Amino acid sequence: MEKVKLSYFKQSGKWYADGEYETSIPGENFWEIVEEVRGMVASGKRPGLGDCRPGQNSFHVLMEIGHGPPQMIPLPPVDVPHVRAGTEVWDAKHPG
Numbered sequence: 001m002e003k004v005k006l007s008y009f010k011q012s013g014k015w016y017a018d019g020e021y022e023t024s025i026p027g028e029n030f031w032e033i034v035e036e037v038r039g040m041v042a043s044g045k046r047p048g049l050g051d052c053r054p055g056q057n058s059f060h061v062l063m064e065i066g067h068g069p070p071q072m073i074p075l076p077p078v079d080v081p082h083v084r085a086g087t088e089v090w091d092a093k094h095p096g
Contacts, residue, residue, distance in 0.1 A: 002027040003066065004037065006047055008059040011075060016059060019048015030068045037063050038073055 001022045008016045025032045040046065041061055049059075061073040 002033065004033060005064040006037070007062040007064075008046070008049060009062065010059065013060070017048050019046065021047040027065055027067060030065070033065060034063065034071050034073070037061065037071075041073055 001024060004021055004023050006019045006021075008019070010016050023033055023036060025036060027033075046059070046061075058075045060075055063071045063073060
């Protein structure tokens with residue numbers, strides 16, 4: 001069992017909370033643990049914050065295990081309309 005530490009940051013970058021959990025993935029499989037955390041965040045399971053609906057209370061997540069570099073898991077991307085060649089571009093704040 002490998003202990004995984006998670007730190008949550010608001011969209012502004014301000015620290016919000018810490019959490020941790022134990023994974024059954026061996027520590028040498030670092031990137032598998034990263035994918036496990038990404039899946040947990042996407043599904044709304046956030047150790048230290050409790051469960052919430054996906055997309056609710058979105059946070060950047062910093063993941064650390066006993067070895068390997070810390071891994072930042074950013075907020076999910078904002079839905080922006082697809083851009084086609086030759087069309088005017090609008091962002092989510094200025095819908096067309």
